[in-house]
Amino acid sequence: MDIKRIGNPGALKTSVYVPGKLKREVRRGLGLSNIINMSLNESANGPSDLAKNAYLKIANQLHVYSDSISRDLRQELARKLGCKADQITISNGAEGVIYNLGMAIVGEDDEAIIPEITFPLYETIVKVMRGRPVKTKMKGFRIDLQDILRTITTRTKVIFLCNPNNPTGDAQRKQELIAFLEQVSKDILVVIDEAYIDFAAPDADPQSIALFNGGMENLFILRTFSKIYGLAGVRVGYGIGHKELISLIHRIKPPFDVSIVGENIALAALADRKFVERILDYFLAGRKFPYWILAVSYAASWFGGASAIISADKAFAGGLSSYFVMGGPSIIAGIVLLFLAKKIRIFGPISQPEIT
Numbered sequence: 001m002d003i004k005r006i007g008n009p010g011a012l013k014t015s016v017y018v019p020g021k022l023k024r025e026v027r028r029g030l031g032l033s034n035i036i037n038m039s040l041n042e043s044a045n046g047p048s049d050l051a052k053n054a055y056l057k058i059a060n061q062l063h064v065y066s067d068s069i070s071r072d073l074r075q076e077l078a079r080k081l082g083c084k085a086d087q088i089t090i091s092n093g094a095e096g097v098i099y100n101l102g103m104a105i106v107g108e109d110d111e112a113i114i115p116e117i118t119f120p121l122y123e124t125i126v127k128v129m130r131g132r133p134v135k136t137k138m139k140g141f142r143i144d145l146q147d148i149l150r151t152i153t154t155r156t157k158v159i160f161l162c163n164p165n166n167p168t169g170d171a172q173r174k175q176e177l178i179a180f181l182e183q184v185s186k187d188i189l190v191v192i193d194e195a196y197i198d199f200a201a202p203d204a205d206p207q208s209i210a211l212f213n214g215g216m217e218n219l220f221i222l223r224t225f226s227k228i229y230g231l232a233g234v235r236v237g238y239g240i241g242h243k244e245l246i247s248l249i250h251r252i253k254p255p256f257d258v259s260i261v262g263e264n265i266a267l268a269a270l271a272d273r274k275f276v277e278r279i280l281d282y283f284l285a286g287r288k289f290p291y292w293i294l295a296v297s298y299a300a301s302w303f304g305g306a307s308a309i310i311s312a313d314k315a316f317a318g319g320l321s322s323y324f325v326m327g328g329p330s331i332i333a334g335i336v337l338l339f340l341a342k343k344i345r346i347f348g349p350i351s352q353p354e355i356t
């Protein structure tokens with residue numbers, strides 16, 4: 001087949017996402033039992049009991065289509081977040097929301113501003129839609145907001161801002177972020193990807209939904225059930241934005257992209273406030289853990305590319321390591337110490353998967 005003739009020219013410019021080694025391969029190859037995939041930032045704690053019970057309860061309903069626009073979950077999220085249900089869209093993970101949003105807004109030659117080091121999916125969907133990803137500079141591990149402002153042109157349609165940023169882990173300071181948002185024209189959509197916002201220090205949380213409610217209608221806020229709720233395998237994420245944008249997204253999104261299983265588990269997870277409190281306590285305790293251990297987990301995901309996997313007796317690093325910004329000496333000291341303690345093995349960099 002001549003894929004160059006058949007393929008969408010935008011899709012032909014993209015490359016395959018490299019997911020890293022599967023846990024079962026690591027288990028088989030090295031006989032490890034307790035494995036945390038650092039590169040995917042999976043929760044080390046698993047899901048809540050309420051979520052697990054909801055999963056069992058839905059077993060008799062597996063033949064049924066879900067509500068195509070997840071009304072119950074949107075209502076519940078709206079109540080919890082303090083916005084309206086028609087300002088929320090749900091999809092199969094925040095990834096699904098990013099794709100649906102990209103399909104809804106990016107046209108040929110539209111410019112999308114994307115920081116140089118950030119979550120890779122923004123660039124993929126922009127390319128698929130034949131838009132133009134325009135990269136901006138980093139200031140060390142930090143996204144340079146001033147460079148984003150300098151890069152805006154009349155063709156700029158959307159800015160993608162991951163906060164805290166994956167993979168550098170840095171969160172913008174609240175006042176700086178607000179000052180930045182105030183300078184962006186209201187004609188440009190600013191996507192703030194808050195997949196990790198629950199883990200940000202209180203003074204780093206810009207309270208983006210309050211900003212949106214207060215009149216910043218050009219914000220689109222992304223959240224997920226994959227991280228704090230430990231439901232990465234269930235695939236539910238959501239976006240909050242202007243109701244006309246949500247309605248446009250709903251015109252093009254695959255109608256049943258959230259399964260009945262996903263919707264019910266997410267609803268149960270939302271009701272489990274104690275679980276979230278426990279995870280946050282655990283996370284805060286982990287923050288007090290010696291810096292060098294976190295430095296190692298962070299360094300591991302850099303040096304191992306998408307394939308760093310750590311065997312840990314205690315899962316303090318918990319897949320959330322990328323939230324921390326490390327200094328060079330602590331990284332080196334940490335690696336040496338953990339290698340000596342035989343607590344870490346790094347796999348990678350890895351090649352493309354055999355089956356794509």
Ligand SMILES: Cc1ncc(COP(=O)(O)O)c(C=O)c1O
Pocket residue numbers: 040041092093094095096119162165166193195196223224225226232235236237
């Ligand atoms: C910054 C960021 N955004 C979005 C996602 C996608 O999350 P989901 O599992 O909901 O698709 C991830 C996943 O790791 C992420 O790191």
